[in-house]
Amino acid sequence: MDASEVARNWEANADAWTQQARRGVDVFRDALNSPAFFSMLPPVSGLRGLDVGCGEGSNTRNLARLGARMSAVDIAPTFIRHAREFEKAELLDIDYRVADAMALPFDSGSFDFVTAFMSFMDMPDPVRALQEASRVLRPGGFLQFSILHPCFVPPYRKVLRNRNGRARAIEIGGYFESTDGRVDNWWFSTLTEQERSTVHPFSTPIFHLTLSQWFDAIIGAGLVVDRLGEPTAGADVAHAAAVLDETRIAPLSLHVLASSPRLKGQSSCRQ
Numbered sequence: 001m002d003a004s005e006v007a008r009n010w011e012a013n014a015d016a017w018t019q020q021a022r023r024g025v026d027v028f029r030d031a032l033n034s035p036a037f038f039s040m041l042p043p044v045s046g047l048r049g050l051d052v053g054c055g056e057g058s059n060t061r062n063l064a065r066l067g068a069r070m071s072a073v074d075i076a077p078t079f080i081r082h083a084r085e086f087e088k089a090e091l092l093d094i095d096y097r098v099a100d101a102m103a104l105p106f107d108s109g110s111f112d113f114v115t116a117f118m119s120f121m122d123m124p125d126p127v128r129a130l131q132e133a134s135r136v137l138r139p140g141g142f143l144q145f146s147i148l149h150p151c152f153v154p155p156y157r158k159v160l161r162n163r164n165g166r167a168r169a170i171e172i173g174g175y176f177e178s179t180d181g182r183v184d185n186w187w188f189s190t191l192t193e194q195e196r197s198t199v200h201p202f203s204t205p206i207f208h209l210t211l212s213q214w215f216d217a218i219i220g221a222g223l224v225v226d227r228l229g230e231p232t233a234g235a236d237v238a239h240a241a242a243v244l245d246e247t248r249i250a251p252l253s254l255h256v257l258a259s260s261p262r263l264k265g266q267s268s269c270r271q
């Protein structure tokens with residue numbers, strides 16, 4: 001599957017995704033995944049940043065609210081339209097563009113940092129996307145991204161539950177198989193049966209890599225891994241939704257902080 005077909009799928013998801021995400025249905029993102037991402041993120045105030053696969057812009061806005069000067073790209077024009085419209089309600093001066101992460105429309109070394117929240121595994125050539133992220137970083141800059149966890153969300157995954165509905169184990173399979181754009185149809189897990197009968201499921205093409213393939217791609221892009229994160233819900237929030245409860249058995253996402261090597265003699269200060 002190529003980028004234009006991926007774009008068609010995401011374009012078809014974009015209106016409903018924006019509406020649902022903005023009314024708080026994406027509990028995994030809002031209650032666990034983004035807070036964990038931001039707690040690992042180095043300081044960004046005053047830095048020039050790029051958010052890759054920004055969707056409707058929620059996380060890009062949070063980066064801008066921390067004082068970063070943000071640009072953001074997404075392949076689906078409707079996501080970018082919704083993100084730009086939000087600027088009317090809250091002006092954060094974010095430069096949103098419709099663009100393919102595998103061919104970024106920016107000069108090399110343009111950014112102090114790059115982020116990608118749950119988007120690289122949705123791209124036909126994540127190796128190329130990582131190379132592009134690395135190319136637009138200045139020496140000493142950093143990339144932080146989250147992806148579906150390659151070990152615990154491989155091509156086959158089933159959550160096994162106790163009689164009371166709590167997750168007790170995850171059954172996985174197909175770890176060494178490629179999905180090459182297999183289209184998964186799904187709703188945000190907190191939508192009720194009644195709500196599901198009124199909206200189409202999302203159709204998302206997925207491109208699975210193994211853990212070692214991800215690390216080969218990061219290292220091959222010339223980056224050095226600094227930190228990893230595997231968010232798990234605390235007992236206080238786990239009960240709020242099944243998707244959070246599942247992360248107490250095994251993580252749903254993997255977070256990676258990596259940096260572009262500094263030039264010889266360059267100061268160690270991130271700014």
Ligand SMILES: C[S@@+](CC[C@H](N)C(=O)[O-])C[C@H]1O[C@@H](n2cnc3c(N)ncnc32)[C@H](O)[C@@H]1O
Binds near residue numbers: 011073
């Ligand atoms: C799971 S959504 C995440 C959206 C957003 N980052 C968030 O956290 O809410 C994945 C996003 O990646 C975008 N995407 C997929 N392939 C892309 C590509 N080749 N270039 C840029 N964006 C892409 C999709 O359109 C979608 O908005």
